Amino acid sequence: MFLINCPFCGEREQSEFKAGGEAHIVRPKQPTELSDDEWAEYLFMRKNIKGVQFERWNHVHGCRKWFNMVRDTSNDQIKAVYKMGEKPPVE
């Protein structure tokens, strides 16, 4: 359990949020052109990093807005929080 600094609401308990998995997976521009391998990569394959990971979160029990987070999955420490569409912070 940890606190999350929602970019819209401020610091709230993690239980108010829903994790949305790995961030910056871009939906294919031409879905009809995709091979089965590329679909598998897009739909199922995940980095699942032990360490610093970029991910999406949704403040479901608050403002209900989506945002991005940089978090160390080995100790749950949050490195940065930024809005959708913003450039991910570099280190």
Added chain:
Amino acid sequence: MKNKYSVFSLIKNAFSYHENWEKAWKDPEPKKEYDAVIVGGGGHGLATAYYLAKKHNMKNIAVVEKGWIGGGNTGRNTTIIRSNYLWDASAGLYDHALKIWEGLSQELNYNVMFSQRGVMNLAHNLQDVRDLKRRTHANRLNGIDAVYLNTEEVKKFCPIINTSQDIRYPVLGGTLQRRAGTARHDAVAWGYARGADEMGVDIIQNCEVKGIKRNGDMVEGIETTKGFIKTKKIGVVAAGHSSVIANMAGLKLPLESKPLQALVSEPVKPIIDTVVMSNAVHAYVSQSDKGELVIGAGTDDYVSYSQKGSHDIVEGTLNAILELYPIFSRMRMLRQWGGIVDICPDASPIISKTSIKGLYFNCGWGTGGFKATPGSGDLFAHTIANDEPHKLNAAFNINRFVSGDLVDEHGAAAVAH
């Protein structure tokens, strides 16, 4: 040859105050080269090594474990064993394991305390009732024992359940698999370790894998904290850390690693003589031989390797437990812990070859791997030894995420994720 455990060896050792029991397994340093190396010394990894040595005559093999054997999810699960899964492929896989469980203590000469006390899965709404009835029929068509119970029969089988229809999620019925039950999880790891060691398998603890050496699309060996080990076959059974090992080989897996929690109460006299699981409200409970209630909570929804979960998950589970079992309202919880489970998108495992020759993965067991330990080891050993899957694990190949031939067992997984 190891001394056989028996009542006579027990009496003999009593005369020397139990100070002269021989070690159940050696603690060797790694050799330079093995025919196969298993990464991960949990139940599944040790079982894999055991069956490689026993059924496939591969004696020059090692199990490398970064901590101590059975210290990961093998020692953290809630020990439930059952095979009442929906699809034919899963039924074949899990019932194969259950059949091995039934003779495992004798085979290993090690008491794994397998207890067929039955597992009951509860229904709390009409969709649950339909799903569970469907699963009961599917099980019976696959030769797996299953019966559907109505509310009165549930109450009769486990009298402490609150079957009042006035609670928020009333019990509308349930399924029962009588051959299902529990086993002592540590003993499973120790029994397989002892058996494998006896056949010459090196069990190397405190040895963490740091890299996988490849020559083109073939494996050459592993870098470990105890040096380089040359091998042509690597079987990875690393549970929550499977993706970490896969990344070392330049592979990506369809897994997410999440914390799963469990807790036990103070020990009390026998009060519940079966295992009761409820998927809808997420409460499952059984009682250990020591008398503790063993309670399984759900997974957190975020990726984490921290081996601890969120408090609200435990709170939610205990809310459900108290509504279903008001008699437990004054029980005190003694210990709570988390383990990291590797969850597949279809809630079924991967026991498969990979695109890299000599690299095999047994992962994705998610929240329900313990029950499959013997079967998983047997089938993974077959896959490694023959470089081909056994017919029982052919459906659980990694290519199903490309072909779309998934084995969706979210309903039978019984833990929300």
